[in-house]
Amino acid sequence: MSNPREVQLVSRPVGWPTPENFALVESAPTELAQGQIRVRNEVMSVDPYMRGRMSDAKSYAEPYALGEAMHGGAVGEVVESRADGVAVGDHVLHGLGWREEAVLDATSARVVDTSVAPASAYLGVLGMTGLTAYAGLTRVAGLKEGDVVFVSGAAGAVGSAVGQIAKALGASRVIGSAGSQEKVDHLLDDLGFDAAFSYKDGRVSDLLREAAPDGLDVYFDNVGGDHLEAAIGSLRLGGRIAICGAISVYNNTEAAPGPRNLARLIQTRGTIQGFLVGDHYDLAGEYAHKAAGWIADGSLTSRETFVDGIDHAVDGFLGVLRGDNVGKMLVRL
């Protein structure tokens, strides 16, 4: 029988990553030390932030090492345990994705209940993705009842949670942008957005003004670039912008120009604040409680897009950068 496989980064992408930047290799057999578990990964996450870790530029997260397996969120079944409190058959959430089998200290894993939600949900709406949406809206953007909210990347994992959570928390109008008419239809027909547009259909500032003629109180930015500039231009008095991501520039080889209209923030007394979900894990319990209620009453639904097999993990990752996904992009192993 062959050994489990893992995906290594073998060269650092310049601009868009290509399959040549990665190698699928068999991992070396590892004995468990006391306190460790062996996990057969069932599902792993591919996320836009991983693009940043493939570069060696200084960032909040360590770059992936060349010639080693990459890592990221994953859920799998424990197949061997030398740790108290974690039994064979348990499912755990942990940080050693990009491989079929993970060996890690049990203290770095969290047992999850796959009878109440599928394993994939702990990587999406019930995990980091959902918490990002909740923390960004409530703590960073200070969402208030009656606010008009705009979110970009709205049909993606974070964005689709943002739109629905904003509604559940009393936003008066939620507007989303996405990259295709099919995604726009999904926002309007399935996720309860009040207005949506495809950013490929014209100038974002024009499309946004049409969708939010009275302006915005909150912009949740997943995209950066012209979306950010458009949102600054549509901000109302006291408007707040939470910078969550800037996927439109992640593959740029030169720095993109900043918004040209920052001076509008003087008139609107607007604020822009970036955030990292990692600083807001104290909200995880509060969010899990609320999310359970919203999921139960149907106000928070989540789509997932799967690719199958570790040999397609890189395709899944490239797909999330291209926008192949609706909702959370995941790799089933």
Ligand SMILES: NC(=O)c1ccc[n+]([C@@H]2O[C@H](COP(=O)([O-])OP(=O)(O)OC[C@H]3O[C@@H](n4cnc5c(N)ncnc54)[C@H](OP(=O)(O)O)[C@@H]3O)[C@@H](O)[C@H]2O)c1
């Ligand atoms: N700050 C934090 O702690 C934190 C945590 C999690 C995620 N994030 C950020 O949140 C954002 C969303 O992450 P996610 O995991 O939910 O990914 P996602 O939205 O599910 O997937 C990324 C989406 O970005 C869109 N996109 C790609 N290129 C674009 C472009 N040039 N202009 C506009 N949209 C583009 C694509 O959809 P279209 O078809 O619509 O183009 C794609 O589906 C990312 O920027 C990510 O880095 C930040």
